Amino acid sequence: MLKAKIFVQLKASVLDPQGKAVTNSLHKLGYQSVTETRISKYIEVTFNSDDETATRNEVEQICNNLLANPNTESYHYELVKEN
Amino acid sequence: MLKAKIFVQLKASVLDPQGKAVTNSLHKLGYQSVTETRISKYIEVTFNSDDETATRNEVEQICNNLLANPNTESYHYELVKEN
Numbered sequence: 017m018l019k020a021k022i023f024v025q026l027k028a029s030v031l032d033p034q035g036k037a038v039t040n041s042l043h044k045l046g047y048q049s050v051t052e053t054r055i056s057k058y059i060e061v062t063f064n065s066d067d068e069t070a071t072r073n074e075v076e077q078i079c080n081n082l083l084a085n086p087n088t089e090s091y092h093y094e095l096v097k098e099n
Numbered sequence: 100m101l102k103a104k105i106f107v108q109l110k111a112s113v114l115d116p117q118g119k120a121v122t123n124s125l126h127k128l129g130y131q132s133v134t135e136t137r138i139s140k141y142i143e144v145t146f147n148s149d150d151e152t153a154t155r156n157e158v159e160q161i162c163n164n165l166l167a168n169p170n171t172e173s174y175h176y177e178l179v180k181e182n
Contacts, residue, residue, distance in 0.1 A: 047157055
């Protein structure tokens, strides 16, 4: 079994309105030292396979075709063995 | 500057319908070796402070009161120094 731990994040140049809303809420709640909040997706995909090369290939296809919007988001991932 | 890297995840016992939908889509796209998908939030909060103890305290309050739903979600975080 392999597990892909995937982070899908808005590109740094893209405004994160959800993050901005959280920052504003935190300021209203009194957390004045917060300067920025960025909200991303963290996705764990488990594969019933031990073939790392083939699984890496699949993870990249999955990210490019389903999980990340290439116009506004970037992704990175690590692959770990699971028992 | 300190940055909190916060993971907010559904508890293992809670059904993740969004993850289930992604698993189903992946099967339809031909990725039959995928057995499970869990979707979580990854949130980076930047603090204009170098006081680790006070910031840890604030991060925990923020998670408990705003970012995580204690009924269905758990969180963990790490605090890193930023320049």
